Amino acid sequence: EVQLVESGGGLVQPGGSLRLSCVASGFTFRNYWMSWVRQAPGKGLEWVADIKPDVSDKFYVDSVKGRFTISRDNAKNSLFLQMNSLTVADTAVYYCARRGLDFQGWIDPWGQGTLVTVSS
Amino acid sequence: DIQMTQSPSTLSASVGDRVTITCRASQNINIWLAWYQQKPGKAPKVLIYKASTLESGVPLRFSGSGSGTDFTLTISSLQPDDFATYYCQQYKSFPITFGQGTRLEIK
Numbered sequence: 001e002v003q004l005v006e007s008g009g010g011l012v013q014p015g016g017s018l019r020l021s022c023v024a025s026g027f028t029f030r031n032y033w034m035s036w037v038r039q040a041p042g043k044g045l046e047w048v049a050d051i052k053p054d055v056s057d058k059f060y061v062d063s064v065k066g067r068f069t070i071s072r073d074n075a076k077n078s079l080f081l082q083m084n085s086l087t088v089a090d091t092a093v094y095y096c097a098r099r100g101l102d103f104q105g106w107i108d109p110w111g112q113g114t115l116v117t118v119s120s
Numbered sequence: 121d122i123q124m125t126q127s128p129s130t131l132s133a134s135v136g137d138r139v140t141i142t143c144r145a146s147q148n149i150n151i152w153l154a155w156y157q158q159k160p161g162k163a164p165k166v167l168i169y170k171a172s173t174l175e176s177g178v179p180l181r182f183s184g185s186g187s188g189t190d191f192t193l194t195i196s197s198l199q200p201d202d203f204a205t206y207y208c209q210q211y212k213s214f215p216i217t218f219g220q221g222t223r224l225e226i227k
Contacts, residue, residue: 044207044218044220045156045207045209047209050214050216059215061215095164099211104152104212105211106154106166106209106211107154107156107164107166108166109163109166110163110164110165112163
């Protein structure tokens with residue numbers, strides 16, 4: 001069974017940092033594009049970042065460029081999101097997600113999500 | 121960036137109804153479109169990918185159509201389990217973008 005399990009969410013003050021982790025199982029992690037997608041409370045879905053299987057390319061939504069860094073450890077089947085200079089607008093449930101074997105892949109599956117709350 | 125516009129934002133319907141949700145892309149995305157269903161407090165689940173391919177295990181009452189800029193998700197006969205929020209998503213190019221969602225509620 002394909003599984004994605006996130007961790008690392010929590011309460012952080014504006015300007016602070018947080019690192020999210022996602023452990024994958026049930027598939028050959030090193031072959032897949034991986035994503036982070038977030039959802040602010042009561043709002044829609046927003047793609048945040050993508051990383052290529054071989055780590056050679058990373059893509060970000062404009063609102064997090066320069067503040068967030070996506071990374072992966074293929075030996076440990078793990079995906080990460082380092083979030084710096086957090087603002088209230090970054091408050092959301094963050095989902096780890098598997099995309100496809102190339103960059104034109106849909107999302108399947110999604111992790112259960114981890115809540116990040118930015119508040120003083 | 122490719123903008124995805126869904127309509128309607130909210131849809132009230134009854135069990136057994138046939139419903140259609142539309143999604144329009146601001147530029148040609150060929151067939152690089154997926155539809156997701158999300159229930160409160162849960163992660164989204166893919167229903168349709170490549171505009172019209174039904175994900176394994178998804179009931180046959182769900183169908184998708186379209187290409188280029190105009191797409192539809194149709195539920196042929198609503199079941200109680202179908203009341204949820206639906207999102208379209210384009211994955212032709214970065215940034216990946218979602219529609220704003222359609223909340224399907226019980227009339």
